[in-house]
Amino acid sequence: MSKRTTRSSTAAGAGDVNSSPSKSDEVSTSYDKQKILLSSEAGHFSLIRALHMADFITELNGFCGAMSIFSSLRYCLGQPDELTNLWWALGFLPLGLFFDFMDGKVARWRKKSSLMGQELDSLADLLSFGVSPAVVAFCIGMRTPLDHVCLSFFILCGLTRLARFNVTTTVIPKDASGKAAYFEGTPIPTSLGLDALMAYWVWTGAVHDALPLGTWLAGTPLEVHPAVLLFVVHGCLMTSKSIHIPKP
Numbered sequence: 001m002s003k004r005t006t007r008s009s010t011a012a013g014a015g016d017v018n019s020s021p022s023k024s025d026e027v028s029t030s031y032d033k034q035k036i037l038l039s040s041e042a043g044h045f046s047l048i049r050a051l052h053m054a055d056f057i058t059e060l061n062g063f064c065g066a067m068s069i070f071s072s073l074r075y076c077l078g079q080p081d082e083l084t085n086l087w088w089a090l091g092f093l094p095l096g097l098f099f100d101f102m103d104g105k106v107a108r109w110r111k112k113s114s115l116m117g118q119e120l121d122s123l124a125d126l127l128s129f130g131v132s133p134a135v136v137a138f139c140i141g142m143r144t145p146l147d148h149v150c151l152s153f154f155i156l157c158g159l160t161r162l163a164r165f166n167v168t169t170t171v172i173p174k175d176a177s178g179k180a181a182y183f184e185g186t187p188i189p190t191s192l193g194l195d196a197l198m199a200y201w202v203w204t205g206a207v208h209d210a211l212p213l214g215t216w217l218a219g220t221p222l223e224v225h226p227a228v229l230l231f232v233v234h235g236c237l238m239t240s241k242s243i244h245i246p247k248p
Helices: 002-009 022-040 053-077 086-112 117-140 145-169 188-204 228-237
Strands: 182-184 244-246
Touching: 053 086, 053 117, 053 145, 086 117, 086 188, 117 188, 117 228, 145 182, 145 188, 145 228, 188 228
Parallel strands: none
Antiparallel strands: 182 244
């Protein structure tokens, strides 16, 4: 997400043009640590030693995404009216956003940068804000084959958006701190809006056969729940080239 621009661009020297030698030394030390992963004599636990504190917080974001998926699966194994696991599945997602926000804060506070951190952040975001919401949508009733195609489209849009962000992060205009000036396309954590909407549907009982707008083309190969089109629209917004959202 956003703060990884700071972590990667600072490391690449694309951030503050007034960086002092001490900051350059910190970046150099960070990358020397990263080289542990590339060494043929890395030894045991080299991967763990190559991670920064912010990276471990990013892992907690991914953990929330995984736990949301497992909670969704546990709901599917139980009775449809037993909603505890479904609430857990929804609740882990804003918690993932908290860790997604905090890892950038910690990275800037400690002035530690890594390319691996940027990749970890994107993968964790895909899990927490791409795959997990789609699984929740399946749980609440979007279960036709065409629903699955639409939800897969949403996930792939999130995947593509994150890949584009990693590729273009060095060319997006930045402020003095090295932070990108805007998001190109809506950030993938904005899927929490869909999560909030699904939580409202769960709260009001508008799930399964009671999903808003019902079912179109029931009994045909094109049977679909029109509510799933919200995921399609959100996927298109994430991959938009023309939408520039100023970063807070």
